[in-house]
Amino acid sequence: GAGVSQTPSNKVTEKGKYVELRCDPISGHTALYWYRQSLGQGPEFLIYFQGTGAADDSGLPNDRFFAVRPEGSVSTLKIQRTERGDSAVYLCASSLGLAGGINEQFFGPGTRLTVL
C-alpha cells in the first residue's frame, strides 16, 4: 500500500508569511507525528496526534507553530509569521498507535521549507 505522503515537497516563502504543510499518513494509522530536521541535525520531535487530538505538543518551538488533524487522518502543520530559522525539512511519520504495542513509525519524504 501507499506510504506516508507529504506535500509540497519543497516550499519557498518570504519572512513573515504563513505556510501550511500537509501530511497524509498510511491508511489505518491512528498515530501521527511531526518532526523537524535542521541542516546537519537529526529529526526533532514537534507534535504527536492520537486520532484527532494532539496528545503531545511539547516539541512545538513557540506559538507560531500549530498543527491540526480534524478527521483523524490528514494533518496540516501551520507556521505563522515565518522566520529564517524555521528553514528545515519537516518530516511526518505515522504508526498504528496501539497502546502498549510496538509502534514502529513510518516516515514520509519530508517537506523542505526555505524562508528567505
Added chain:
Amino acid sequence: AQSVTQPDIHITVSEGASLELRCNYSYGATPYLFWYVQSPGQGLQLLLKYFSGDTLVQGIKGFEAEFKRSQSSFNLRKPSVHWSDAAEYFCAVGPPFTTSGTYKYIFGTGTRLKVLA
C-alpha cells in the same frame, strides 16, 4: 536527560571494506532502538530495530546491529560496504512503554557515510 550520541559525523570507507557506525544513548530504561538511513532527497528508511531478545539484530541491505546494555550502545555494522550505501545514518531511541501514549523518537545527529570506489 534522554539523548542519543553518534560520535562520528563523517566516515569514509572503501568499497568492500567493513563498516561500524557508533551509537550511544542515555535513557531512563532500556529503550527501543532503531537505525534509519536517509539518502539525499529521500525519507528515512528503517534498517533495523531492537525491542527485546537476541541482542544481535539483522536488518535490510546486509546490515546488523548489536545492543550492549552495559555500554548503552547500539552500533551498526556491515561486513562489506557497497557504493550504494553512501548516505546518512541515524540512530534513534523510543520508549519501551509510556504513560502518555506518546512514542516519540529521539534521534542522534547522524553519521554521513562516504564510500570510495
